[in-house]
Amino acid sequence: MSNDVKIGLVGFGMRARSLTKVAHRPGLGAVVSDVFDIDQDAARNAGQELGFPVTAHATLEALLAADIDAVLIVTPDHLHVEHSIAALRAGLAVYLEKPMAISAEQCDQILDEARRSRGRLYLGHNMRHMPFVRAMKEIIDSGAIGEPKVAWCRHFVGHGGDYYFRDWHADRRFSSGLLFQKGAHDIDILHWLMGSYSSRVAAMGQLMVYGDNPRRSVEDVETPWRLDDNPLSAWPPAALRELNPVVDVEDSSMVIMTLDNGTMASYQQCHFSPDYWRSYTIIGTEGRIENIGDVEEGTVINVWNKRHYGYEPADLVVPVHPEPGGHGGADARIMDEFLGFARSGGPVETSPIAARYAVAAAEAATQSLRSGGEPRQVPPARQEDVSYFAD
Template sequence: MSERKASIMTIRFGIIGAGVIADVRMAPAIREAAGAELVAVHARNPEKARSFAARHGARRWYSEAQALLDDREVDAVYIATPPSQHAEETEAAAQAGKHVLCEKPMAIALEECDRMIAACRRADVRLGLCFMLRFHPVHRRMRDLVTEGFLGQPKMAEARLVFELPDKSPTAFRLQPALGGGGAVMDVGVHGVDILRFMLGRDVEAVSAFSDHDPSVFPSDDTTVMALCFDGDLPASVGVSFGVPFAERSNVELYGSAGSLFSVDTLGQESEGRFIAISAAGRREEAPPVYNQYVALVDEFVAAVREGREPVPGGADGRAAQAVALAAYESIHTGTVVSLR
């Protein structure tokens, strides 16, 4: 990293793609995070870009992404466009010397993930992924307990993300596989895969998946269960749906020989929550102190840029989740177990 970049105390962000998550979650998080500043915004619609910038205190707005990347006062970009654009925009950002914090899913193909990682490595810029659920206070505490051996020998793990997609308009990128890469598996299944990888400290070796969808609304999967085999033959599952209107549970469940851990409605955008721990010592509930998981994500990315190290989660984590999602689609279409070894 250049001395100029290493000496920057405040990391100045630009946002490429002024969508809902950028507006409601990430722009406020960048403004709140210590050592970060939002200075520029891009949206293809000039009025949308202008109003977004005004709403979040950004000094400049652009209707062309390259114009934002050419802005010398931007040190890093948060990319929040449809996944089909992530690879091209990440490569352009890296070429412009900008660090990249990319929304999930990382891309729509593994080859694109590899290109993104290689481009950032060549340019000596950092590449982070927006798996904010790693920073939920409940998930951090559960991961710590797993690391400390609370589970004993892990026996089984589950993650469920079940809800109703609020925007079902035909123009929504989540309903256009060419833009989003798929359906529920690609959009939220990667979150479930990543949170289990994070908590267990293991990688997925094999995938089998079963899916259903309402073709009148969803051109791709809206409800899928992925059966996963992690390192050490640990069985796990990730269940996802954005077609269930009355869902009440989006949880992580971890089972072991000495104890079990269950989160309660923590797989979502809010940072509040609690978990249940059961062992020979009895049953207890914990509600860790609340902090904003999106702010914590930005804090980690800023620290990585300052320290010249890879962010966690980074490009390798995005690629790993992508590989599982694509294997799930292969399994759905072929009816086979897909090996990732």
């Protein structure tokens, strides 16, 4: 008899397809057996697209009542609170894709339900499993740069228009803003590397490029570019077609954060950059580190921890090698960890409390940038929730 964890998919979009590639491993630990999506055609066609049989359900309630052990919740962000609470109440192990929700209040509702139901809640912050991030964490923890004091992340979202301005992400009613959808990743990593959460933030941001693009539909052009075409052919950003009818989120944002432990960090995000990667710099009392590249072969971590005049090559260069499984191997690693957590619980690298603070900081920063850069306090998590997940 197989001991595979039986998994149900809640939502069958792009991210669900990626996770299914590493989650479905019949006879080797897990099987994706059931799916629910509000698009019934998508749910019915899931098995054919995935290449193995799944049972499609017409309602979330029907899926949660099926013979499954765990769910992967990969629905649009504004639905996370409803879907995760229902799954926790059903007694299932829950993999909740980041961002946790679109407000700190919604995150607290999810955390409270997990605590009350003694639920197994796991957050899909897969960047904690990216080889380059783990290498940076190991270097910092080794003391190679002394005590970390300041950090920044520059996020060049080269395909931002393709991925985030063609669908619900571009509408703040459903995403709140792209500091949640994309920024939650990096804010969480900045918190993790610096060993503390944001307590106060200030931000500036604008809708600079995609807001005044008049070509929102294919009727106005003879040969519209589509997402399944070569993305490199759509340049400059104004060449994009078929944008979402509503575009009211910022395509460029800059955030300054003061953390609880007195350190500082900044996050800069641009969705019309020609390149697509993240650059982290951490400066400590005895040196600094910086990554060049992130999930591709050739990525390195540069370490400077000797005194220099002007620019000189790094004192130490640490090569980082991506692994199979998507996002440099992070998708496979995070699914391995979740499946072990679904079976028996135990310590994990991701954290529901940390995921909540990433959203809370993103929310405060979004409020700041929409009010002229006014600094905002980040509301702390409830102590009873912190204690539950610490245990």
